[in-house]
Amino acid sequence: MAEKVLVTGGAGYIGSHCVVELLEAGYHPVVIDNFHNAIRGTHGLPESLQRVQKILGKEIEFEEVDLLNKDALSSLFDKHKFSAVLHFAGLKAVGESVEKPLLYYKVNLTGTIHLLEVMSSHGVKKLVFSSSATVYGDPKYLPIDESHPVGGCTNPYGKTKYFIEEMIKDQCKAEGDWCAILLRYFNPIGAHVSGRIGEDPQGIPNNLMPYVSQVAVGRREYLNVFGNDYNTPDGTGVRDYIHIVDLAKGHIAALKRLETSSGCKAYNLGTGVGYSVLQMVKAMEKASGKEVPYKIVARREGDIATCYADPALAAAELGWKAEYDLDRMCEDLWRWQSHNPTGFSTEH
Numbered sequence: 001m002a003e004k005v006l007v008t009g010g011a012g013y014i015g016s017h018c019v020v021e022l023l024e025a026g027y028h029p030v031v032i033d034n035f036h037n038a039i040r041g042t043h044g045l046p047e048s049l050q051r052v053q054k055i056l057g058k059e060i061e062f063e064e065v066d067l068l069n070k071d072a073l074s075s076l077f078d079k080h081k082f083s084a085v086l087h088f089a090g091l092k093a094v095g096e097s098v099e100k101p102l103l104y105y106k107v108n109l110t111g112t113i114h115l116l117e118v119m120s121s122h123g124v125k126k127l128v129f130s131s132s133a134t135v136y137g138d139p140k141y142l143p144i145d146e147s148h149p150v151g152g153c154t155n156p157y158g159k160t161k162y163f164i165e166e167m168i169k170d171q172c173k174a175e176g177d178w179c180a181i182l183l184r185y186f187n188p189i190g191a192h193v194s195g196r197i198g199e200d201p202q203g204i205p206n207n208l209m210p211y212v213s214q215v216a217v218g219r220r221e222y223l224n225v226f227g228n229d230y231n232t233p234d235g236t237g238v239r240d241y242i243h244i245v246d247l248a249k250g251h252i253a254a255l256k257r258l259e260t261s262s263g264c265k266a267y268n269l270g271t272g273v274g275y276s277v278l279q280m281v282k283a284m285e286k287a288s289g290k291e292v293p294y295k296i297v298a299r300r301e302g303d304i305a306t307c308y309a310d311p312a313l314a315a316a317e318l319g320w321k322a323e324y325d326l327d328r329m330c331e332d333l334w335r336w337q338s339h340n341p342t343g344f345s346t347e348h
C-alpha cells in the first residue's frame with residue numbers, strides 16, 4: 001500500500017507542485033490547507049488541487065484544516081496513519097510580516113508547535129520542513145553552503161523560518177528517533193509543464209518573476225527594478241532561481257533520505273547559478289515574445305546584492321540536482337501566465 005504523507009499548506013504554489021511529484025512517485029498525499037492563500041474550486045477542493053487531479057487523472061484526499069486548530073489536527077492524525085509530514089503551511093509575505101509581526105509569530109510558530117505536538121503524540125517522527133535561504137541573512141561568503149551562519153534575518157517572516165528550524169532541531173534532540181530535513185529554498189519560479197498550475201499571488205506580487213510575468217501578459221504596465229547600484233555585474237540584484245518542479249523533486253529525495261537517516265539536517269535547494277534582475281527580464285522577454293518595460297527605482301529595504309547556493313550537499317546526500325535551465329523556467333512560467341492571465345480565477 002502507498003505510504004500516506006501529510007502535506008500541510010498543500011494548496012499553495014510550492015505545496016501543489018509537490019503533490020504532483022508525490023503522486024507521480026507513488027505516495028498517497030493527504031493534503032490540508034486553510035484557504036488563506038488558495039482559491040476555492042468546486043467539490044470543496046482548492047482550485048489548484050482540482051487542476052492537479054485533471055493533470056494526473058487521480059483523486060486527491062483533502063481536508064480544510066487550520067494548524068491553529070489543534071483538535072482538528074489531532075482528529076486528522078487519529079484518522080490516518082502517516083509515515084511522514086511535509087510542512088509548507090505558513091504566512092510568507094515579508095512586508096506584511098514587518099507590519100503584523102505578532103500575526104506571523106502566532107500563525108507560523110504556533111501552527112508548527114501544534115503540528116510537532118500532534119506528530120509526537122501520534123508517533124509520527126519524520127518531517128520535511130519548507131525553509132528558506134532567508135535564514136542565512138546577508139551572505140558572509142558565496143556560494144552559500146549549509147555551514148554558513150544562520151539567524152541574521154531582518155524581518156519577522158525570515159525569523160519565523162529560523163525559529164522553526166531551531167524548534168525542529170531541538171525536538172529531534174529531545175526525541176532521538178525523530179528525523180527531520182530542513183530544505184532551504186533559494187528562489188523558486190516557473191510552473192508545471194502543463195501550464196495548469198503555477199504561482200498566483202493575491203494582490204501586487206512581492207517577488208520578481210510573478211511581477212515580470214504579469215507585466216508580460218499586460219496586467220501591469222512596467223516593472224520597478226529595485227536599485228541598479230549594487231556591486232553586481234549590471235548593478236541589479238543577483239539570485240539563484242530554481243524551477244519549481246526541480247524544487248518539488250527535492251522533497252521526494254528528502255522523503256527517501258528520511259527512511260535511512262536520523263537527526264535533523266539542512267539542505268540547500270538551488271542551482272548554484274545566479275542571475276541579475278535585468279537578465280531575468282531578458283529571459284522572460286525571450287520566452288514570451290513580449291516586451292517587459294521597466295523603471296529603475298530605489299533599493300528595497302532589506303534586500304541583499306547577491307545570493308546563490310552551493311547545492312553540493314543535496315547532490316551528495318539526497319542524490320538530487322536541479323535540472324531545468326533558465327530558458328525552461330521562463331517558458332513554463334509563460335505557459336502558466338499566458339493560459340491563466342488572472343491566475344486560478346481564469347475560467348477554462
Ligand code: UD1
Pocket residue numbers: 094095132133134158187206207208209211223224225226227236237238239277300301302303
Ligand atoms: C524575497 C524575500 C525573502 C523570501 C523570498 C521568497 C525580501 C527582502 N526578501 O527574497 O525573504 O524568502 O523573497 O519569497 O522581500 N525585485 C525587483 N522588483 C520587484 C521585485 C523584486 O527589482 O518588483 C528584485 C529584488 O530587489 C531582488 C530580486 O528582484 O534583487 C529578487 O526579488 P524577490 O523575488 O522578491 O526575492 P528575494 O529578494 O530573493
